[in-house]
Amino acid sequence: MSQDSLPAISGPPQFALRARNKPESDTWFTVGQAWEFQVDGGPAYQLRVTMTPVNWDGELLLMPIPGQEKDHAYGQASAEAEGNR
DSSP: OOGGGSOOOOSSOSEEEEEESSTTOSOEEEEEEEEEEEETTEEEEEEEEOOOOTTOOSOEEEEEOTTSOTTOOTTHHHHHHHHTO
């Protein structure tokens, strides 16, 4: 897949990117978001990292955002919003 063929990000993110504030800490911060889309019949994820903790060890968690449907189709929210205008 080339970078030119990546889908445009639209709609609310389906996942939160979480990182520890320092190695071995039990405290995790949201550092970005992710959107799921389909590539060759399987899931792929587009990530947007908005910050990194100073002492970050490189470990990330990709976690569903509470209240978002698990099977939410990529771009579905923006398509519905366009239809409601």
